[in-house]
Each structure stands twice: as structure tokens, then as C-alpha cells.
Amino acid sequence: MINRWYKQFTQYPPDHPDYWRIRLIEHSLLITTSYFLILTLINLFYFEGYSYALLDATGLIISIGIYSRFRQTGKVNVTAWAVTLMVASLIMLFVISSKGYSHSLFWATLIPPFSFFLIGRTWGTVISGIAFSICAILVYQQTLHSEAVPFSIGSLFNVVEVCIAQVLLFRFYEKTRFSAYKKLALRNLEIQKMAETDKLTGLFNREKLDFALDKLLTTPAANTYIERSTINTKDPTEACPIIYQPEAHASETKLSQALLNKQEMTQFPISVAIIDIDHFKEINDKHGHLIGDKVLCGLADLLKTQMRSDDILARWGGEEFVVVLPNTRLADATELIDRLRHFIATKNIQAMDLTISLGVAQYQIEDTAHTLLDRADKALYLAKSAGRNCVAIA
Numbered sequence: 001m002i003n004r005w006y007k008q009f010t011q012y013p014p015d016h017p018d019y020w021r022i023r024l025i026e027h028s029l030l031i032t033t034s035y036f037l038i039l040t041l042i043n044l045f046y047f048e049g050y051s052y053a054l055l056d057a058t059g060l061i062i063s064i065g066i067y068s069r070f071r072q073t074g075k076v077n078v079t080a081w082a083v084t085l086m087v088a089s090l091i092m093l094f095v096i097s098s099k100g101y102s103h104s105l106f107w108a109t110l111i112p113p114f115s116f117f118l119i120g121r122t123w124g125t126v127i128s129g130i131a132f133s134i135c136a137i138l139v140y141q142q143t144l145h146s147e148a149v150p151f152s153i154g155s156l157f158n159v160v161e162v163c164i165a166q167v168l169l170f171r172f173y174e175k176t177r178f179s180a181y182k183k184l185a186l187r188n189l190e191i192q193k194m195a196e197t198d199k200l201t202g203l204f205n206r207e208k209l210d211f212a213l214d215k216l217l218t219t220p221a222a223n224t225y226i227e228r229s230t231i232n233t234k235d236p237t238e239a240c241p242i243i244y245q246p247e248a249h250a251s252e253t254k255l256s257q258a259l260l261n262k263q264e265m266t267q268f269p270i271s272v273a274i275i276d277i278d279h280f281k282e283i284n285d286k287h288g289h290l291i292g293d294k295v296l297c298g299l300a301d302l303l304k305t306q307m308r309s310d311d312i313l314a315r316w317g318g319e320e321f322v323v324v325l326p327n328t329r330l331a332d333a334t335e336l337i338d339r340l341r342h343f344i345a346t347k348n349i350q351a352m353d354l355t356i357s358l359g360v361a362q363y364q365i366e367d368t369a370h371t372l373l374d375r376a377d378k379a380l381y382l383a384k385s386a387g388r389n390c391v392a393i394a
């Protein structure tokens with residue numbers, strides 16, 4: 001039953017910096033609501049103190065009002081301010097009405113931890129400063145009376161010193177907490193980046209590729225086909241060495257017909273291509289692994305220049321790269337990929353002429369990232385068998 005009071009805001013998971021602020025807000029509102037409810041009832045029916053009951057009922061309404069507004073909006077900062085002001089005013093009203101007697105001043109020491117945690121260092125200092133100043137005035141007024149007073153001038157110093165120490169300590173505590181959160185968040189980002197990046201080329205690694213591709217294949221929003229504008233710039237003078245895998249389309253005779261049929265198989269036109277450097281072992285053997293590494297980096301840099309904003313480029317391992325082409329049908333992908341092959345063939349990397357072979361496949365219904373890449377890999381094998389420096393489709 002009481003658990004219902006605590007709302008689980010999906011935007012504030014347990015590792016969110018505001019998670020514990022929300023918990024404190026909800027705890028405080030539960031306590032103030034119950035407190036005001038009980039006091040209203042006692043004053044109304046037991047003491048018959050109607051003016052006190054009216055005051056408590058007002059507190060009850062404010063408390064419930066803040067709570068229900070918070071549940072509706074989930075606005076943490078505004079609610080944190082409202083709760084801090086309500087609790088601080090409540091405590092100070094009590095302290096002032098007791099004129100500081102009965103050790104009521106001790107209540108004021110709750111204000112710094114509360115306000116620093118909910119509204120931060122700067123405003124926590126301001127609110128605590130105001131509350132403690134009121135306490136100091138109350139104590140000072142007691143010292144002016146000629147009759148025996150519960151506090152001496154020494155008590156005044158004690159109060160002032162403790163207040164200053166509390167504010168400084170809580171400032172320190174809040175600062176430490178804030179910087180620890182910040183460092184942790186930055187470190188998490190670094191670790192995440194390291195976990196998904198290939199160290200040599202700086203491209204996404206295989207794990208990230210699998211994750212991104214899986215996500216893409218399971219995102220309903222990706223079901224819409226958007227016409228791409230960048231595929232019609234292929235050099236028309238360049239012959240297109242594209243190989244069509246005959247086993248996969250036994251009844252078809254024409255490449256264009258096969259491509260057309262594949263496009264109709266799905267509303268979800270995602271294509272992938274696996275890129276493999278031709279005879280890379282020879283480069284390693286002839287120039288050494290360090291130059292081989294530089295060639296891999298040089299190729300990665302060149303490939304990056306050819307990607308569109310939502311294409312995903314990753315190093316798959318060794319001298320193999322993968323490019324995911326969202327919203328791209330097989331025919332368009334094949335043309336695009338062949339332009340890429342041609343582009344690389346015309347460039348020098350580490351003063352060497354380099355060629356690449358490529359296998360292309362399009363997502364089909366019930367494909368997983370694994371099966372899709374597997375088909376592209378088979379196409380790559382076909383391109384290699386056909387003599388390299390060409391594109392094959394599967």
C-alpha cells in the first residue's frame with residue numbers, strides 16, 4: 001500500500017543522479033502529509049483547537065498539492081524547491097513559536113543537510129544561513145532578558161560556530177558528491193567508447209556493429225523507405241564488375257530482375273557490405289606489420305570520407321570492414337558499394353595501390369544480424385573467387 005506513494009519515474013532510473021533526490025522528496029512529502037493529517041485530526045477532535053486545525057489542514061493541502069503536482073509533471077527541481085521551502089518554513093515556524101526554548105533550536109540543524117541535498121550548494125547555503133540567523137537572533141534576545149536565561153553568551157557562540165561548521169561541512173559534502181558523480185559519468189563514457197571502438201582504426205568494433213545492426217533490424221521506425229539521393233553519381237565510364245550469385249536465384253537470368261525481386265521481398269531496405277583488402281598478407285610480408293597497420297588506418301580514413309551520415313562503418317576484424325546502409329535497397333547498395341570499390345582502387349595508401357573485394361546483402365524477413373552478415377560474407381567469398389577487386393551480391 002505504502003509502495004504506491006513512491007512513483008517509479010522511467011526517466012530517472014536508479015543510476016540517475018536525481019534518483020535519490022526524488023526518494024528524499026517522496027519520503028519528506030509522505031512524512032509531512034501524515035504529520036499534518038494527524039495534527040489536523042487531533043486538534044479538531046481532541047483539543048478542539050480549530051485555528052490550529054485550520055493551520056495544519058493548510059499544511060496538509062500544500063503537502064498533497066506538491067506531491068500530486070510532482071507525480072503529474074516529474075519536475076524534480078521545482079518540487080525540490082517547494083519541499084525545501086515547506087520543510088524549512090515548518091521548522092522555523094516551530095522554532096520561532098517556541099522562542100528557542102525546549103531545545104527546539106536543534107530542529108534547525110536539519111535544514112542544511114536537507115536543503116543542500118535537494119537544492120544544491122549555493123541555495124543550500126542561503127536557506128541555511130537565513131535559518132541560522134533567525135536562531136542566532138532568538139538566542140541573542142534571550143541573553144537580553146534580566147531573568148535567568150537558558151542560553152549564555154557562550155551558547156550564542158556555540159550556536160554560531162556549529163552553524164558555520166555545518167554549512168561548510170555540507171558544502172564540502174555536496175561538492176564531493178557532485179564531482180564524484182561527474183567523474184563517474186565521464187569515466188563511464190570513456191569505458192563505453194573504449195568498449196565499442198576498434199583501437200587501431202578508431203572505427204566501431206565488431207561488438208558495437210552487432211549491437212547497432214540488431215537494433216536497426218528490430219526498430220519499427222526503420223520500416224519506412226526513404227529515397228536516397230546520393231547514389232546516382234557513379235562514374236558512367238567505369239565498368240561495373242558485379243557478380244550475381246546464381247545459386248541464390250536459380251530461375252533468374254538477369255541481374256536486374258534478381259535485384260528487383262529482392263527489393264520486393266521486404267519493406268525494410270537495409271543492406272550490408274563486407275569489405276576485404278585484396279592480398280593484404282603480401283603487404284604485411286613485404287613491408288612489415290607496422291606498415292600493414294598504417295594501411296588499415298589509411299583505408300579506414302578513406303572509407304569514412306565516403307559514408308553518409310546514417311551509414312555505420314565498423315572494423316569486423318583483421319583486414320575486413322563492414323558497412324551498414326540503412327534505407328538502401330540492394331540495387332542501390334550494389335551501385336554505391338561498387339563506387340566505393342572504384343574510389344579505393346584510384347587512391348594510394350602508404351604509396352601503394354590497393355584493391356578491395358566486397359560482398360553485399362540486403363535484409364530479408366526473419367534475418368538476424370548474424371544471418372544477414374553471413375550472406376554478405378558468402379558473397380565476399382564469391383567476389384574473392386572471381387578474381388578480387390569486384391562486388392558480389394547474395
Ligand SMILES: Nc1nc2c(ncn2[C@@H]2O[C@H](COP(=O)(O)OP(=O)(O)OP(=O)(O)O)[C@@H](O)[C@H]2O)c(=O)[nH]1
Pocket residue numbers: 200276277278279280281282284288289290291292293296317318319384388
Ligand atoms: N598489420 C596487420 N595485419 C593484420 C591485422 N589483422 C590481421 N592481419 C593480417 O591480415 C592478413 C590476412 O591474410 P589473408 O586472410 O590471407 O587475406 P589476404 O592476404 O588479404 O588474401 P585475400 O583476402 O584472399 O585477398 C594476415 O596476414 C593477418 O596477419 C592487423 O591488425 N594488422
